[in-house]
Amino acid sequence: MLLGVIADDFTGAGDIANTIAKGLPGQGGLRTVQYLGIPPKAAAGDVEAGVISLKSRSVDAAIAVRQSLDALQWLLDQGCEQIVFKYCSTFDSTPAGNIGPVGEALAEALGVKGVVACPAFPEAGRTVYQGHLFVKDRLLSESGLQNHPLNPMSDADLRRWLRLQTNSDVGHVDIAAVRKGSQAIEAALRRNAEEERVLVIVDAITDSDLVAIGRAAAAHRLVTGGSGIALGLAANFVERGLARGTDTGSPAVDGPEAILAGSCSGATREQVEIHGRNHPILAIDVAGVMGGKVAMSDLTSFLLANRGRAPLVYSSGSPDEVQAIQARFGREKVAEALDRLFADTAQALIGAGIRRLVVAGGETSGAVVSALDLGALTIGPEIDPGVPVLISNGDAPVALALKSGNFGAPDFFSKALERLSGR
Numbered sequence: 001m002l003l004g005v006i007a008d009d010f011t012g013a014g015d016i017a018n019t020i021a022k023g024l025p026g027q028g029g030l031r032t033v034q035y036l037g038i039p040p041k042a043a044a045g046d047v048e049a050g051v052i053s054l055k056s057r058s059v060d061a062a063i064a065v066r067q068s069l070d071a072l073q074w075l076l077d078q079g080c081e082q083i084v085f086k087y088c089s090t091f092d093s094t095p096a097g098n099i100g101p102v103g104e105a106l107a108e109a110l111g112v113k114g115v116v117a118c119p120a121f122p123e124a125g126r127t128v129y130q131g132h133l134f135v136k137d138r139l140l141s142e143s144g145l146q147n148h149p150l151n152p153m154s155d156a157d158l159r160r161w162l163r164l165q166t167n168s169d170v171g172h173v174d175i176a177a178v179r180k181g182s183q184a185i186e187a188a189l190r191r192n193a194e195e196e197r198v199l200v201i202v203d204a205i206t207d208s209d210l211v212a213i214g215r216a217a218a219a220h221r222l223v224t225g226g227s228g229i230a231l232g233l234a235a236n237f238v239e240r241g242l243a244r245g246t247d248t249g250s251p252a253v254d255g256p257e258a259i260l261a262g263s264c265s266g267a268t269r270e271q272v273e274i275h276g277r278n279h280p281i282l283a284i285d286v287a288g289v290m291g292g293k294v295a296m297s298d299l300t301s302f303l304l305a306n307r308g309r310a311p312l313v314y315s316s317g318s319p320d321e322v323q324a325i326q327a328r329f330g331r332e333k334v335a336e337a338l339d340r341l342f343a344d345t346a347q348a349l350i351g352a353g354i355r356r357l358v359v360a361g362g363e364t365s366g367a368v369v370s371a372l373d374l375g376a377l378t379i380g381p382e383i384d385p386g387v388p389v390l391i392s393n394g395d396a397p398v399a400l401a402l403k404s405g406n407f408g409a410p411d412f413f414s415k416a417l418e419r420l421s422g423r
């Protein structure tokens, strides 16, 4: 294994696995496998990039650090030369962490400073300029992410936000330095390391900027960022002649289907609304869940009765609805109850023969896939930017699409079901 990734959620893991497996146009990427948690045994010999999916984005920082260090050890044991800490392209975190604490702990374990921190993902509209994160043409803090149910992003200045989370000062490499090319970026990172800064926000507006940053970090043992940061990293290995080329087969699974949506992002709510125009959808009464009136069987009976018609159940609510329910029952209690509900529902669905499962939301996907215990996943074709088809191994494979709340075209759900079955 050449490249190891520690991803702080499951949709994010698929996102970066997709980038590494694809590689640069015309060049190909690395043979990539996504693991659900830290694998209990060694990786297969032909895996060139291993992506460990953790559910560490919204847990206590101390737990996130412990899990990430355990993941690091496993990846180093597999022989990885370089480690990527993958977090969200919208820098999802709170003033208490977890990007800063995990980034610093990994850096300390690897004995490095002057580490790239760059969430840019231009294809999805995320760019970093003058240390500020933009989502399309809006500052992060005015993009809708200020209403996130778990980590409201109220400040677009990544240096200021990250400083709340770190022990050491946070550096910055601006776009002018990035545009001077890899050597200039490398020199700027080195200066930051000499000045004892562990994490360094690096501006990036285009894929070419990310490739230049990736090349500058070719010899770095640790890189942190969104999936975009991996654009140039796979290329470093390919160009050294170390990669054997990705598997070009497109795995697919045909069989009964279901869609679960737990994300409250604007993109997911629009996708749910559009899907509902031509398909059966069921809104989950969240207050009913909290009061014990809505149970897993309500969801499974609807989904199983509508097999073949792309049925969807969703908890996704507007910012006002989310705020009201959280004020009534508590943010964590609501998240825990919904996680449990989606996890139990997914388990029952797979038990009842569902073979194609689409999930919207990072935390929601983490809860679902942890409950399913599917082992390693093969990365299939890309459905929409950042969302690949994922196929489990074994005799009764399950095809999954784990969608970040904010990703995907308006018709994502029906398109995903088609791609899972190879159409």
Ligand SMILES: Nc1ncnc2c1ncn2[C@@H]1O[C@H](COP(=O)(O)OP(=O)(O)O)[C@@H](O)[C@H]1O
Pocket: 149, 150, 262, 263, 264, 265, 286, 315, 316, 317, 321, 322, 325, 326, 334, 335, 336, 338, 339, 360, 361, 362, 363, 364, 365, 403, 404, 405, 406
């Ligand atoms: N109607 C709702 N009210 C309050 N919280 C909700 C509601 N629906 C979902 N949630 C919670 O919001 C969070 C959404 O996070 P996630 O699944 O990661 O989506 P995203 O990918 O958009 O971040 C989850 O913790 C989920 O349990």
Ligand SMILES: O=C(O)[C@@H](O)C(=O)COP(=O)(O)O
Pocket: 009, 011, 012, 013, 015, 016, 087, 088, 089, 090, 121, 226, 227, 361, 362, 363, 386, 403, 404, 405, 406
């Ligand atoms: O980087 C991204 O935007 C995604 O890969 C990601 O991490 C998404 O997280 P969720 O929005 O919580 O699914």
